[in-house]
């Protein structure tokens with residue numbers, strides 16, 4: 476795996492390194508030793524997948540509050556997404572900054588999202604399957620989120636958003652918050 480630093484502190488784009496032969500190829504997608512060498516969390520406790528039928532489906536931006544904050548390792552297995560993450564750690568020099576990453580079933584890229592980030596993705600094609608590992612169990616009472624259209628984030632979504640859950644349409648704006656985000 477090749478580890479590429481992103482514009483956001485502690486978030487990494489991880490490039491798979493497929494080894495080809497006459498059958499096809501093989502690639503490592505997670506390795507405790509390699510992750511530890513780069514200071515990444517690798518004690519994942521749950522693997523999730525989601526299927527989105529339509530291009531323009533947005534999920535996010537989601538995170539869990541402490542003590543259920545999660546690191547996530549995201550991979551797109553079918554179709555294409557733009558993955559968008561926001562650093563919500565007040566003590567970070569990239570606080571409230573975001574970055575977009577295109578992950579597809581072809582481009583061999585995975586995204587490592589550290590705890591203290593809000594995470595989302597928007598589908599760029601129909602029939603999208605995303606698989607991700609998380610380092611903390613699902614804890615609905617600790618779920619929180621940012622509104623995709625929040626002016627404080629100023630995210631330019633690259634394709635129109637046509638499918639969105641009720642929950643994701645109604646996350647509070649940052650300006651409405653009385654407590655710190657994370």
Ligand SMILES: Cc1cn([C@H]2C[C@H](O)[C@@H](COP(=O)(O)OP(=O)(O)O[C@H]3O[C@@H](C)C(=O)[C@@H](O)[C@H]3O)O2)c(=O)[nH]c1=O
Nearest residue numbers: 523525534535536537538547594595596612613640642
């Ligand atoms: C996340 C999660 C959801 N669920 C349930 C709750 C609900 O009935 C159904 C769908 O949940 P949601 O609407 O929250 O699914 P979704 O919008 O796909 O949520 C996911 O979005 C992406 C962007 C992330 O980063 C993930 O961590 C997760 O928050 O699945 C679980 O049982 N376990 C889980 O770990």
